[in-house]
Amino acid sequence: MAMVAQAGAGETAARQNLNTQVTPMPEIFRAARVAPMTPGWPLLEDAAVVVHGQTILDVGSFAHMRRTHAGPVRDLGELTLAPAAFNSHTHLEMTHLLGRTTSGQGFVAWIRSLLANDLYSLHEPLVRQELARQESRGCAFLADISTRNAPRLAGLLAESGLFFTSFQEAIGNGLPDDPATLLHRVEAVAESGRGTCAVAGHALYSSSPELLCEAKAVSRAQGLPFSLHLAEHEDEDAILLTGKSAFLELLRERGFITGYDAPGKRPVPLAADLGLLDERTLCVHCVTVTDEDIALIAKSRASVCLCPRSNEYIGVGQAPLGALLDAGVNLCLGTDGLCSNADLDPFAELAWLAGRNPGALSLGQGLALITANPARFFGLEDTLGSLAPGRQARFSVLPRAVLDAFSDG
Ligand SMILES: [Zn+2]
Incomplete structure (x- = not known):
């Protein structure tokens, strides 16, 4: 049917x-x-x-x-x-945090409010309800990032009717004895025929270079997509360039990091130097990128996932849409989690982006952000993302x- x-x-x-x-x-x-x-x-x-x-x-x-x-x-x-649409970046783990974080006051205020919550207590009925809602609204695929609950979320995604990639996030300084454990394996995912388990890095300032390189190496060895929050806010630039920022102090205070040696590089060049950028990497956010950064991303053939309403909610500015388009970067669109957005609807995300950038995108270019472009990135172009002979009969009504x-x- x-x-x-x-x-x-x-x-x-x-x-x-x-x-x-x-x-x-x-x-x-x-x-x-x-x-x-x-x-x-x-x-x-x-x-x-x-x-x-x-x-x-x-x-x-x-x-x-x-x-x-x-x-x-x-x-x-x-x-x-x-x-039917793709949502290329979300955190289902945070579904219970809708309306429970500070909006519009920048990243540090937002993260403080986030940390005041019981972050990782997964609320399964809410997640099931959300997945059913998105499927009924014309979503066919969801890429989820989970820090603590990846196996359970992979199971919930396999239970749903959606196609998916379930990323387990590598965060912190610790390196596992066996790097293969960075990748979770859930039997129901393979059985569903609709999903993949994969590894993501959190960010350049919150995951050590060794851990990120190991996570990327595991992804590369298994032929899997890799995802990384990159250049999301000015604090990230400051941390990496100088080691001085309110956010870093907060991470120290909370015990997420101990010492920190600033690498003295901007996020995108650092990610490139670490070998994290290639055609299987999805760079999420890319708000603070310069023209040189964009050229590096384009050269690496990495894809970029914009999360414009999350950026607006947190108050970190917006990614340079026109420059990314001009550079020919494969652009995707994600809602991020309900801890920084009002819903997980890729159509609402697209409508907001187009409304904010009148004339920047044709309807075809805009739809590509939630169909053909992510289908290409996630290796599903023969299954979803276009209406063509042999593809799954999954439609949306715009x-x-x-x-x-x-x-x-
Ligand atoms: Zn995110």
Whole structure:
């Protein structure tokens, strides 16, 4: 059965129409507009997607699909169908912290408020509810970062209907005797056929260079994606350049670090020098990057995940969207966790980004941040992220907020 979902409440009837029954023959889903997200294909008007079981057979104009395929037609009406979305960065572990952190006063104030909570007491019913909500709204994939609960979260993700990467975060100074233990292994993940367990580094100031290099080495040896918070806030620059910052004091106070020798480099050049940047690395945030930093990222072929509403919530500024686009960096979009955002909805994230940067992105470029680009990074381009023959029949219906945000673009 085709997986079709959307955020717009006015489209409920269409969704019910889509999910009524499974038929043994192909079905033709017609919509006023279809965004296939395949290279060279613009938004198609009066178009159709032909689906058999869980697989897309064909996409094209409705008239052509009707002529070339047998099967019942389901007319979705005045909707825009797109591939189901990717959320490329979140922390499900922090789902219970919605509304419980300080907003808009910078990173140190935010982290202080975060640390006042019971950070890692995973609330499984809330996580299950959140995963179901995102799937029903047209999300197909979620990349989760977990510090303490990666195996349990991997299990919850495997239980859900979503595709996923479950990153276990390497943080602190300690190096495990066996580096392979940096990677969690959960049988249910392999059994689900929809997920991968992987390793992430927290950040250059909170994880030792040795630990980050080991985490990247394990990822490389296993052919896995690697994720790293990079250049998120000015304190990060200050810590790495001079070793002097309020944030570093806080980490010392809390016992997260003891001594600290500032490497005297900016985040991106340091990550490059450590060998952490390559085409399997996702650099998360990249707010404080310079033109030289962006050129280094582009040269390394690493991808960048923007989390604009999280940056706004915390009050650290915004990544230079135009410069990253101009440099040809593969850009993805993530919500970050509910400790720094109002929801985990990639469409809401995209609508906010487009609204904040009028004219910077076409609708196709914007949708790519939550479809084709992350599909490429996570190695799922033959499965998700575009509407093309052979891909999974997982659609979204573009919410009005996204269409409105691009109406002037
Ligand atoms: Zn994060």
